[in-house]
Amino acid sequence: MSGPAPALRVEGLGVRYGALVALEGVSWEVAPGEILGIIGPNGAGKSSCYDATTNMAPRSGRVWISGEEVTAVPPHGLAERGLKRAFQQNAFFAALTVRDNMVAVLAREAGTGLLQSLALPWREASRRHALEAEAAAILERFAVPREMHGLRPGNIPYGSQRMLSIALAFGRGARVLMLDEPAAGLGGADMARLIALLRSLRGEGIALVVIEHHMDLIMSVADRIVVLEQGRCIANGTPQQIQADPRVLEAYLGQAA
Template sequence: MTALRVEGLSVRYGSLQALDDVSFAVDGGEILGVIGPNGAGKSSSFAAVTNVVRRSGRVLLRGADTDGVPTQVLARRGLRRTFQQNSFFGGLTVLENAMTAFQVERGTGLGGAIVTPWREARARRECRAAARALLADFGIAERHHDTRPDDLPYGLQRVLSVALAHGPGADVLLVDEPAAGVGGDDMRALADLLRELRERGLAIVLIEHHMDLVMEIVDRLLVIDRGETIAYGPPAEVQRDPRVLEAYLGRTA
């Protein structure tokens, strides 16, 4: 079954039509790339899919309609996303940030902490162990666990953003410009990470401006310009499309 299917997605901000009848699908074990000029509507598509903004059209998660489902509930169902800018709890360590990804599922809440403190202590131990395992799984060494996220090398911050979004087990991961501000070995590490997640069966939708990275790792490509789909298909085929060359690369074929 298709992991995520989007049909006729449209978003309007006042008089601005940010998205107009955009459709795409992504299966488990696949990376779908989304490209387009600045302001094309790429990030709006992520906001719409996760019900952060009002939208029309259908979004199906593993065949189930998500209309009206709160963003946090979608996250618990496995639909998660990263953001263009790193979003960490600045006062917490790397490990504590990772623990927050598990506390909703493992925590007992304030009442439980008062009435059954031993359960809260056990839940916290389990949460800490799960967070350590998550960080190790994403190649974030233990020596970084007590560091504040903003003190990490920037490339590792981007990896941490993906790890926190993935959390206890994403099914569909929307990744918004993970390679922004990185290059060289850091970009190679991100490419390898995304490939590995794909091999695990994760469905990934990737917004990215680094075309070398996009063309190297995506299975299919969606091009949006001014809120509309102008091309959708295999990367090599899309790359030759005259509309893409004109809209995205700024020249005609």
């Protein structure tokens, strides 16, 4: 008797830009409550893998979410099915407060337009209040403290901006959350908050796919790691197996030593 389907599975992903092969024959899967790390040198194909998985780039191969094939589903349809992604660059509405950024995401997920969500008529004031309360709770869950909620994102610390971007991507929830270098520019207490968040989300049964250059982070939180080089997967295993793999040491870890 087979076990439950992976939260996300990709098979034979390929991306070509003219004669350039950015990704070829890449396959992996991640289970609910698991953190999968994707690492590799610059130009290894990590971003192409990210874009191919979420149908943000023309590609070959197949993709499944919880056993349902979603190869032909557009990016917004993938989000509706629980596959969410956060980008390398912080993504938010700079002119809105932190709270209103979150309210806008929640309203959009509920089928309400952005303008309506930010200017609900007086007869819907209670709905607006409920959205604000929900937004505040999510922001605090993602380590964005309440005293920052009334500020614009550009006026809060960089580490909190990174957490805000992850919160906005996550919204009301996800089966799978893909993060592209979430630790970029972080250190100290900010890094500790990110690690705690990733472990908390994993503990809630969410599957996480984390592209990361920060080796200490990925080795400490990932359950399994996929290593890419020149668009191909050269290793797939636990952090301990990856650290001992001579192909990885030659292609990536050895270069960083």
